[in-house]
Amino acid sequence: MSMPAETDDDGPLYAPAPKVYPQSIAGRFRRIKTSLLIVCLGIYYILPFIRWNRGPNLPDQAVLIDFERKRLYFFFIELWPQEVYYLTGLLILAALTLFLMNAVAGRLWCGYLCPQTVWTDLFLKVERAIEGDRRERIKRDGLAWTLDTWARKITKHFLWLMIAWWTGGAWVLYFNDAPTLVRALTYFQAPVAAYAWIGILTFTTYSLAGHLREQVCLYMCPWPRIQAALTDADALNVAYRYDRGEPRMAVKRVALEHAAGRPAGDCIDCNQCVAVCPTGVDIRDGAQLGCIQCGLCIDACDQVMTKVGRATGLIGYDTEAAIAARACQAIPPKRRIVRVRTVLYAAIIALVGSAMLYQLATRQVLSVNVVHERTPLYTTLRDGSIRNAYTLRLANKQPEERFVAISLQDLSGADLTVAGAATTHGDPVVLVPADSTLEVRAFVSVHRRDLSAASQPITFIVTDVTAKTTARVRDNFFGP
Amino acid sequence: MSEAKHGPDLDTPTGQTTTGHSWDGIKELNTPLPRWWLWTFYLTILWAVGYWIAYPAWPLIASHTTGVLGYSSRAELAQAMTALEARRDVQSAGLRQATVDQIAADPALTRMAIARGRAAFGDNCVGCHGQGGAGGIGYPNLTDDEWIWGGTLADIELTLLHGARWSQDNRTRTGDMLAFGKLGLMQRAQAESVVEYVRSIAGLDVERGADLARGRQLFVEHCVSCHGSEGKGNRTLGAPDLTDAIWLYGSSRTVLVETVLNGRAGIMPAWAGRLDPVTIKALTVYVHSLGGGQR
Numbered sequence: 004m005s006m007p008a009e010t011d012d013d014g015p016l017y018a019p020a021p022k023v024y025p026q027s028i029a030g031r032f033r034r035i036k037t038s039l040l041i042v043c044l045g046i047y048y049i050l051p052f053i054r055w056n057r058g059p060n061l062p063d064q065a066v067l068i069d070f071e072r073k074r075l076y077f078f079f080i081e082l083w084p085q086e087v088y089y090l091t092g093l094l095i096l097a098a099l100t101l102f103l104m105n106a107v108a109g110r111l112w113c114g115y116l117c118p119q120t121v122w123t124d125l126f127l128k129v130e131r132a133i134e135g136d137r138r139e140r141i142k143r144d145g146l147a148w149t150l151d152t153w154a155r156k157i158t159k160h161f162l163w164l165m166i167a168w169w170t171g172g173a174w175v176l177y178f179n180d181a182p183t184l185v186r187a188l189t190y191f192q193a194p195v196a197a198y199a200w201i202g203i204l205t206f207t208t209y210s211l212a213g214h215l216r217e218q219v220c221l222y223m224c225p226w227p228r229i230q231a232a233l234t235d236a237d238a239l240n241v242a243y244r245y246d247r248g249e250p251r252m253a254v255k256r257v258a259l260e261h262a263a264g265r266p267a268g269d270c271i272d273c274n275q276c277v278a279v280c281p282t283g284v285d286i287r288d289g290a291q292l293g294c295i296q297c298g299l300c301i302d303a304c305d306q307v308m309t310k311v312g313r314a315t316g317l318i319g320y321d322t323e324a325a326i327a328a329r330a331c332q333a334i335p336p337k338r339r340i341v342r343v344r345t346v347l348y349a350a351i352i353a354l355v356g357s358a359m360l361y362q363l364a365t366r367q368v369l370s371v372n373v374v375h376e377r378t379p380l381y382t383t384l385r386d387g388s389i390r391n392a393y394t395l396r397l398a399n400k401q402p403e404e405r406f407v408a409i410s411l412q413d414l415s416g417a418d419l420t421v422a423g424a425a426t427t428h429g430d431p432v433v434l435v436p437a438d439s440t441l442e443v444r445a446f447v448s449v450h451r452r453d454l455s456a457a458s459q460p461i462t463f464i465v466t467d468v469t470a471k472t473t474a475r476v477r478d479n480f481f482g483p
Numbered sequence: 484m485s486e487a488k489h490g491p492d493l494d495t496p497t498g499q500t501t502t503g504h505s506w507d508g509i510k511e512l513n514t515p516l517p518r519w520w521l522w523t524f525y526l527t528i529l530w531a532v533g534y535w536i537a538y539p540a541w542p543l544i545a546s547h548t549t550g551v552l553g554y555s556s557r558a559e560l561a562q563a564m565t566a567l568e569a570r571r572d573v574q575s576a577g578l579r580q581a582t583v584d585q586i587a588a589d590p591a592l593t594r595m596a597i598a599r600g601r602a603a604f605g606d607n608c609v610g611c612h613g614q615g616g617a618g619g620i621g622y623p624n625l626t627d628d629e630w631i632w633g634g635t636l637a638d639i640e641l642t643l644l645h646g647a648r649w650s651q652d653n654r655t656r657t658g659d660m661l662a663f664g665k666l667g668l669m670q671r672a673q674a675e676s677v678v679e680y681v682r683s684i685a686g687l688d689v690e691r692g693a694d695l696a697r698g699r700q701l702f703v704e705h706c707v708s709c710h711g712s713e714g715k716g717n718r719t720l721g722a723p724d725l726t727d728a729i730w731l732y733g734s735s736r737t738v739l740v741e742t743v744l745n746g747r748a749g750i751m752p753a754w755a756g757r758l759d760p761v762t763i764k765a766l767t768v769y770v771h772s773l774g775g776g777q778r
Contacts, residue, residue: 018515218517379617382626382774385727387686392626392774422772423590446774 020218022144023283025127026137026275030302039115040124048169051176057081058402060437068178074438080363083400092359096352101226103348105233107340108320109240113226114297119219122170122212123281126163133159137278163213164205171204217282220295227292234290236324237339241296243276243287243318246330251287254311269317275307276300276318286318369407371465372396373476380481389482390448395421397443397465399435406468408432409445414461414480416453421445432468447480454482578761583636586768593768600769603762607754616773621732621749626774629729632656633718634777640767646753647721655753658720663705664744674743677701678736684714684726687734 055065055078062069067076075082082089104111113120133155134140143152175197176184187193188201211219220227234240248270252260260267270287277285279300284293286300298320305315325335376392384390399405408430411419422444424431435441447461461480466473492501494512501510534540538550549555577592578599586592604616611622618624623631632642647656663669669677680698683689703712709722716724723731732738732747754763770776 015513015515017518017521020517020519215519218519222517222520376615378613378615379624379626382624383728384628385724385729387728390626390774423593444772 021283023217023281024137024140025281025283025299026278026303027131028279028299028302028306030299030305032298032302036115036124036297036299040121043116043118043121044125048173051173051181055079061402062180064180066177067180070178081400083398086366089359089362092355095355096359099348099352099355102233103345103352105230106235106238106342106344106348109234109238110227110230110294110296113220113230113295114241117295119211119224120281120295120297122166122208123216125166126212126216127281129162129166130159133162160213163209167205167208167212168201170208171201174204175200217293220282221293231290231292235342235344236327237322237342239320239322239338240290241286241294241298241301241318242290242321242323242326243270244316244321244326244329245287245289246326248287248317269308269313271307271311273307275303279303290323366400367472367474368400369405369465369467369470369472369474370398370400371463371474371476372398373463373478375478375481381483383483384448386450388448388450389454390446391480393445393447393463393478395443395445395463395465395476396440397433397435398440400438402437404437405435405470406432407435408466408468409443410464410466411447412462412464412475414447414449414459417447417449417461417480419445419447427468449480449482451482457482575761578764581764583640583764583767583771586764587636587771593772596765596768597772599762600765600767600772603758603766604769607758608766611751616770621747623731624729625770627729628775628777629724629727630718630775630777631721631723631731634771634775636767636771636776638718639770639776640763642751643763643766643770644753644755647751648748649750649753652753652755656721656751658709658722660709660722660742660747662744662746665746668705669701669743671740671744673701674740675736677706677743678739681714681725681739682734682736685728685734686726690736 050066051064053065054063055076056063057076061081062076064076065078067074069076073084101112130140134143143155146152148156172188179197184193184197188197215223245268247268249268250266251268251270251272254271257267276287277283277300279302280286280294281297281299282293282295284291286294301318301320304318308315308317322338325338328335372395374394374396376394380391382390382392395409397407399407408427409419409421409424409432410430411417419431421431421433424433424443426432431445433441433443445463459480459482460477462475462477464473464475492503492510493499494501494510497512499512499514502513504511535548536550537552538554539547540550541548574595577589578586578596581589581592586596604612605614608616612618612625613622616625618626623629628634630638632638632647642656645652645654645656648659649655661668664671664674676694676698678698679689679693680695680702683695683698689695702714706714709720710716710725711722714725716722723729730738731749732742754766758766
């Protein structure tokens with residue numbers, strides 16, 4: 004048996020990523036993108052410096068994740084670590100909002116709001132300002148490096164690194180008092196962790212927005228894959244209207260083809276849509292993984308169509324269903340925003356959102372937890388009565404210390420004592436420090452004749468003496 | 484079966500080349516990885532090599548490579564424990580200087596003492612007194628309000644330091660329940676009689692027709708010297724109160740008769756010298772806080 008000869012012409016297993024040189028373009032979507040870029044980056048860089056007065060002893064930073072004191076502050080909201088489920092709610096909301104956006108108008112997130120898109124856009128602006136537009140950059144990269152090239156490249160990378168450094172610098176401000184940390188950073192007195200995080204974010208921003216760019220969307224991000232599975236024929240997407248564009252031909256040829264009775268499309272195959280694309284894809288190939296749907300090709304195509312005197316909108320936001328219908332000369336179906344999919348997403352968003360809002364609005368500033376002492380489960384006292392011990396943890400989520408009275412319900416003839424408590428109006432009262440918890444040991448004793456069962460429900464009620472707010476917790480009283 | 488073909492094979496629908504291999508007519512498109520991905524892979528290999536150099540990595544016959552950083556997880560633990568001890572030392576300063584009464588008057592010191600006492604109790608005391616001081620037959624329950632040797636902070640500290648009936652310590656608590664039967668001071672019938680009397684003053688049921696007068700007579704003769712004329716006990720001698728609901732060895736007739744005939748002498752070791760003074764103070768405050776502590 005003879006083996007076929009091994010060949011090495013199977014093609015490469017890896018290849019350099021083709022370099023994309025996006026061209027600048029002016030137009031409606033470029034304006035939208037630029038405004039969103041300014042808004043998003045503005046929020047990111049300025050937010051840590053916004054102050055919010057919470058009273059004495061509490062930080063006055065509007066948005067602060069305070070790891071040291073284990074608190075999260077967002078304007079009027081203050082969350083404790085045990086309320087981390089709000090984060091779960093936020094993640095559910097974020098995912099569903101992404102789904103809903105996608106079902107209504109495609110990859111709005113990818114095209115306009117994703118940090119990768121926003122920072123890449125900013126880095127591209129810098130690149131254009133220093134090295135010129137697409138044509139100049141391609142030309143320069145094709146030539147031997149001159150002193151001017153060196154100077155421009157160094158300037159570009161320096162500016163990129165500065166932006167990247169600021170990105171990391173703003174990040175750490177969300178975890179510390181911003182003005183204090185800025186001062187400490189200036190005098191090189193900030194904690195090592197702060198410098199380390201700035202370093203990490205400088206590196207990621209510089210490499211992801213400066214060098215990897217569209218490779219992030221193509222190879223790293225899971226969303227394009229998920230998005231492709233979630234989209235449907237009724238979702239608006241940036242699309243090439245092939246019903247109108249095909250067959251492509253030069254303007255001059257159209258008359259000739261018409262004379263010969265052959266169809267002629269509006270696309271003049273000028274390739275401008277590809278030139279402006281930040282990920283370097285050809286929108287005319289249809290919806291694809293690499294298309295982040297930023298709309299810049301719409302601007303480019305509209306500009307060309309205006310120049311050649313044709314109607315704009317050869318590339319535009321359209322649904323697959325409508326284009327397909329027009330392609331077979333049918334009347335395009337009316338666009339349906341209200342679909343099972345969108346209604347469901349919106350309903351879940353509303354449900355989760357209102358549940359979170361309700362939780363937040365009715366958030367208990369005073370709460371109590373109880374652990375029943377298990378060894379011994381109960382103690383027999385000298386006079387024959389039965390005593391149970393409980394550990395109560397009182398949480399005071401207010402900026403000032405509060406006197407809290409502890410009382411009992413559900414168990415008749417029960418006597419309550421709390422270690423270290425004063426007594427007012429017959430109830431033990433303890434002082435819970437501001438914005439913290441207090442653990443106290445409570446003893447409940449009942450005379451044996453008052454016990455009707457081996458286990459009876461018992462309720463602890465804690466009352467803020469000043470505000471009269473109460474919280475309660477249930478447990479059991481055990482006896483022989 | 485795989486066959487190799489000469490020259491790149493073009494896949495017509497996609498316009499892409501295939502790997503050239505065909506498995507039962509199925510071919511795979513050749514989609515090359517971006518080169519940076521390969522670099523990332525090489526970088527992870529480099530990282531691994533750096534890791535071998537910096538950290539312990541390779542097993543040798545009797546030991547392992549230690550790495551230039553000299554890191555070991557055991558040393559890290561030891562360092563963390565030393566740091567903890569150092570921090571505890573600072574906290575202990577307050578406990579070391581204060582008396583148990585001063586500790587109990589200061590909420591912050593009390594919290595610290597209870598935390599340390601709980602840990603020390605788990606290490607040293609639960610063997611006899613049970614988790615949480617629940618006690619057992621012959622081993623006092625530390626959560627109730629009956630104290631054989633006294634339930635004030637000072638009493639508890641003294642018992643902890645010197646123990647009870649602990650012969651090696653000359654300041655230990657002493658006082659025995661005599662074995663009235665073995666010593667020939669009482670016959671079984673007499674013991675049964677006195678037990679009926681004791682049950683009557685404890686509020687327990689008494690056998691019908693029992694001669695309580697005789698029992699009382701025997702009680703006055705033999706028991707009042709330690710347990711008192713009303714049976715209320717005497718803490719100096721470790722004689723328990725016989726009128727309450729708490730019975731160290733149980734309150735059944737059999738057990739009580741056994742106690743009278745054979746005596747009882749439970750031992751508590753002295754902890755002075757075995758535990759440091761701060762731990763003993765912490766244990767005192769902890770035991771006092773279990774629910775039965777007296778002022």
